[in-house]
Amino acid sequence: MRKIARVLAAGLLAAGAVSVGVGVAGAQDDALTFAMVSHGGVSNPFWIVVIKGMEDACTLLDANCQWLSEPDYGLEQMAGYWDDALALNPAGVGTTVPDAEVIRSGVERAAELDIPVIVFNTADPGAGTDSALPTLFYIGANEFTGGISNAQRVFAEAAAAGTSVTRGVCTIQEQGHSGLEARCAGVESVFDEMGVPIDRLNITNNPEETAGILSDYFAANADTNAIFMLGPAPSSGLNLYLQESGREAGSLFATSHDTSAEIYQMIQDGYLLQTIDQQPYLQGFQTIMWLYLNSQFEMAPGGDIFTGPGVIDGSNVAAIIDLTAGGYR
Amino acid sequence: MNDKATTPLVEMKGIVKQFGTVEALRGVDFRVDRQEIVGLLGDNGAGKSTLIKILTGMHTPTRGQIYFEGKPVFINSPHDARDIGIETVYQDLALVPLMSIARNFWLGQELTRGFGPFKTLNHKAMAEQAREALLDIGIRIRNAEEAVAMMSGGERQSIAIGRAVYFGKKLLILDEPTSALSVKQTGEVLNYTRRAKERGMSVIFITHNIAHVHEVADRFTIIRGGRKIGDFYKHEVTEMEVAQMVMSGAVPDRLKLPDVVEE
Amino acid sequence: MANASSSADMLASGQYSPERKLLRNSKFTATIILLVVTGLLSLLFSEQILTGWLAFGERANISRRELNLIELLLAAGGIVWGLLSLYTAWGFLRHPATPSMEDYLGGRVSLRSPGVLFTTALIGLLFAVSIFLIEQVLTGWLPLGERANISRRDINTIEWVVVGLGVLGALLNGRTLIFLLRRDRRAWAWAQWVSLLTVLLMMMALFSGGIDIYSVVPPGGTALDNIPGVLELVALPLILVLSAISTYRYLTLAVDLSADQSIRNRLAKSPGAGAIIGLAALLIGFSLASSLFLEPRAIASALSTNVTNGIVAIGITLLMISGEFDLSVGSIFGASALIFILAMTEGVFGLPPMNAVIAALLSLVFAGFLGFINGVLLIRTGIPSFIVTLGTLLAYRAIPLVLIPEGRIIRYADYGIPDPFIDFSPFLLIALLVMGGLALAYYAIRQLPTMWGGVRRRIVTYRETTAPFRDVAIVTSALWSAVVTAAIAGLALFIFSGIADLLSRTDEMLRISFFDLANGRIESLPIFGRLTADINLRTGVFWWFLLVIVFQFILTQMRYGGFTFAVGGNAGAARAQGISVSRVKITNFIICAVLCGVAGITFVSRVGSVNANLGDGLELEVIAASVIGGVLLTGGYGSIVGALLGVLIFGLLRTGLVLVGMDPRVFFGVQGIIIIVAVVINTAVRRVRT
16 A cells, blocks of 8 residues: 555656656756655645755756655655665665664665765664664654753743642654654653653644643643644644634643644744744755765765754744745745 | 236346447346245356346346336336335345334334434334244344344345345345355245245345355346356256256257247 | 343243353353452452551551551451352352352252352442441541541532442442342342442442552562552452452352343443443542532533544444544645634635635535545445545545645734624524523423333333332432433523513624634623633533434434434444445545534634644544443434433543642543443443344
């Protein structure tokens, strides 16, 4: 079943890629090819921005680029996409590493073929250890730091409002995703330090279900006054819950990760203190640029490149909304 | 050879059926009189089921003509067969196991009340009438709301037979009805078959084993290798002779008649 | 009652004479193993009390020498029960043909015969437990649920329910015990029912104890590290469950048809039996574990959250009864929700943005068309629906991916369009209410006399009936009649007050947003009063229940429902009776898809946004709910009400687990266990004699 989805997605993307290539420069025979393998794809607004960064970089370089992923979400399928990536005979490959073992054989074959590999968006959990994948470096946000930033903001706001954080909850919509777990771990590290209890709560990507779960959770835990959402769909659920329960904007300290029109509006309405933007455009754009620089001129930065955490809150949200229209944020 | 005044209920004349180059039936004449139980006998692959499938509209004959109540008919689908009053009871296809006896009995022609699109089922009337109708031919059921799955194979056959009788069918075809039943249940099914005849129906009883049908049949038609071997009234032959004919195809000399040897 | 007399018929006709089953079969071996386990568990339980590891009642310190009265009683009971179980098991093993209840009632063996003694002892024990339970609750020693103070006068609802169950248990068990001692034949049937009920009740207690097991497991350890803690929670119900199962099995070794048949018959007739039991277990278990569970807020939240699943489950159940699957429901739901919101905001298929009602109709037609494609593909190709709809699951998912090229989330609020208000004339609503009132009156006139007449008839013929549960039948039928009467009275009151309210303001048009009508807060409709803010009951719940009633009615009361059952149960037989199998299947595919479209409209009306992944994974949730509700995967069996119960089980399970604060990691595990348990019960219930 996934295979059919893959063919379908590849077809759609191929159509897109061809139109871009023809429209911009006229495909050159000796053009470089870069591939980017990911666990998320075109049906998610977040990845659309990464893909735009990739395409813009490729346009500048007159290169051929391929985005290889399930249209929605797929971890196990990444092994197959790595095979596809190597079959393209690429000058370099970018990959996310939500699970190192799934893609290990692909990455190791790339190393044997001297194809440079850069990790973007989701870092190799084994980096720096014996089990690290043979990759160059990481371009993306530090999820753990993002969680810390959100938690610290919540404590600061509570102090400014003259109250204290009594209990927090970190909601998680895709259990077992290493990036999301790291965000919650960052939040929990701050709470542990402050000696404030923090719960974890399983929610879903369906706003209706999430709103129901939150309603039940707050009924059972009325003392919780801080909540951490990890993405746009969960924030949408929080918004639905807040509106239907009629809670005041200041009664709950809430933060999110990533961006969407609804998240901006929630920040403007005072429902969210801030959201952590990992600047996805940079992740697509820089990965291609560094693959180019490394494959052609053997250049490399001094270490990992962090595209986040960038904070969006009431002070800069209006400017960000303008940039969103262009597809850069 | 039959001097009954009435026209036969069904008459199939010179039926030939070819599947590609294979001739399954090579010109068979077959007849069922009114209120008659005919045992259609033949070994597996003899052609008896092909013949019946032609009668029930599942196959169309390559050559030959079917007459129903003296009039030529063309049976092109099971629907046509049902419309002229032919009901077939297959061994496992007769009833829906998880539905109640009453719902099975009335399946496809349920009793309703109300009007237009708001017709609702009249469960009570269906249960009562099904119970009465089955009792009428001697089938006692405990509770018409009970699922058919709770019944034995013989009881299921009986209910299918009772249904055919109740809805005024003229010809009942029983396809190997007793092959999976115990001796006692077989007895019950034969009993109801006889009752069906008393209610004015004709019955074709298909089997490969004379023992299953000898008790109730009025006449035996034996098919072998796509041809009719013989057509005998019960008093003309012994059970043993029929069994012999089914197996070997050899007709005893005393029974050889011109009309059965013709092509 | 019919069952008893018909079994007498059976016996008289000689057709179903009770044949003595072979005792040395695997079933019997299993009974012996059950007894041995019961015995060992009882002994372990006593040992833990006597060594001081397991404390009951109020005890200042846990020094090993000071056992209180309750503990001594429990320990002694445990030892006696353990020895009795082992003795019975040994007795079964020793005698090649164990005397059955038949032999005892016929006066051929004494009360000391192993199985008979065990049965009698169990009934006696249950009698004692019932009395003990009543006494403990009424004297305030046993607080249940969450209770602020333990003063004796303050008994809460849950405790009253327990007292009621205790009284019922004492009556049933006491009477059975008397019958048993008198060798009255009725004892057999009664004992079967009692042991069955005990299994069900104790399963619920076991479930509510099981929820708490994780709380006594030490961090980083397993349940084995705290055996006393686990035993305290589950040992008593577990011992009773195992004992009751053993007894039931012993009693059915030589079958007494009246009870066994009627138990089976009754259960087999309700496809949702497993779901009803599961729901009851959840309700009791969670309400004991959290006082927040049976609150209007939690119930309203669970209902409102599951409108989507509930409506889609209706369609998939109908389809599964006709023997087909639809895995593409999630994709159809997502696609039609998208068509609905796009039609209102941007316009679709080259049409300009349109009125919400027309957009809704358009999305339903679109959904129906997708269902039609499913059905035609299935009929034309003959490929199993599992494969066909697996294909369309993926193909239909491409619709939102193509229609929202940039993967955006489509939000109604982003377009700045006001909510789609519809003006209703109060007279139209009055007319609708009057029509509803007339229908209600018609129903009341037709049904109520029949129902109460039935109760009267049961009372009048009390002396003549020989049914085993004539008094229970009177009580239940009277209670049910009272419930229906009260419901009718309540609805009538609602209609009258609604009409009176509307008549007082006939001069203004009533302005209702289409979104509120489809799935808004229930009080956004002018005919309802105010609810407190935290009760979030949506109008979608009303549509969901209405659809359940309509389709349950179609399924059981109309010809089309019969065709659906027949097509799924035996397509050949249906065809032979002139039913067009392919037409029924295609129609059910269309109905299922249109219901997905309805769910899409309610979703958009509440949430106001659609993303490209909407509905991903929905198919498995609703199929699981249908299966819990008793639908047979091979078709031909099931009910819409069962599907409703299945969805409620899922919804309440999630609510309950969140309220109890269970570790989120075990959530899926619990969900899986519930599915398996419910299906096992359903299968056991359906395994009628064939």
